[in-house]
Amino acid sequence: MTKMKATTGMTSRLPFDATRRGLLRFATCAAGAAALAAIPGAGFVATADAASGTAQKIADHFSSVSSMAGEFVQFGPRGEQTGGKFFIQRPGKLRFNYEPPSGYRVISDGKSVVIDNTKLNTMDLYPLSKTPLKLLLDSKIDLSGRRVKSVREESDLTTIQLADRQFFGSSTITMMFDPKSYELRQWTITDAQGKDTTVMIFNVQQGVKIDQSLFVVDYKRNYQLNKPGANNNNR
Secondary structure, X not given: XXXXXXXXXXXXXXXXXXXXXXXXXXXXXXXXHHHHHOOOOOOEEEOHHHHHHHHHHHHHHHHHOOEEEEEEEEEOOOOOEEEEEEEEXXXXXXXXXXXOOOOEEEEEEOOEEEEEEOOOOEEEEEEHHHOOHHHHHXXXXXXXXXXXXXXXXXXXXXXXXXXXXXXXXXXXXXXXXXXXXXXXXXXXXXXXXXXXXXXEEEEEEEOOOOOHHHHOOOHHHHHHHHOOOOOOOOO
């Protein structure tokens, strides 16, 4: 993933790394689903071609939700756990506020995604079009072609695994939906090294009115923090 402003690395104790792999991890869910997929006979698994209809039906419902807000818990590849509140509005807008002691906020304004560390006073900016969030936040989620790797249909969950080198590189995304309501429950990104980051969402409200100021990216502050010669001792 190409940053829009050159930045240096962050500490290893962050909720997710401010790198291409780290942002990919942030955008996904369901490590348990990935493990389940390896168990023979653990539910019905459709091939990519056979699954496309089911997957697209779920995606159409998910993309019809214009806005949603709720709480989340994120589990990192080393077992670290953090949580907070999230807000999503289509097309392209998102905000994740991590609860203390984390100083993180993740914001998408429809063009860019920024990882803002308010404690260390650092910001990292990425084009939305180069992240998996682009697929999840589009007005219409298109699962045509070879994006859908498999669909697992069970009584309590429908699991869809996606891959697209244009957005995900060598990583995969696994999303888990309620089979009756088609509501998204969690998502997991598995990176090229097989490491998972899972995000579970709950207390979700759909069709809510969201304060648009939550989706504002402070480009001026980002430039000041990352311009050549900027003296940022926290990096």
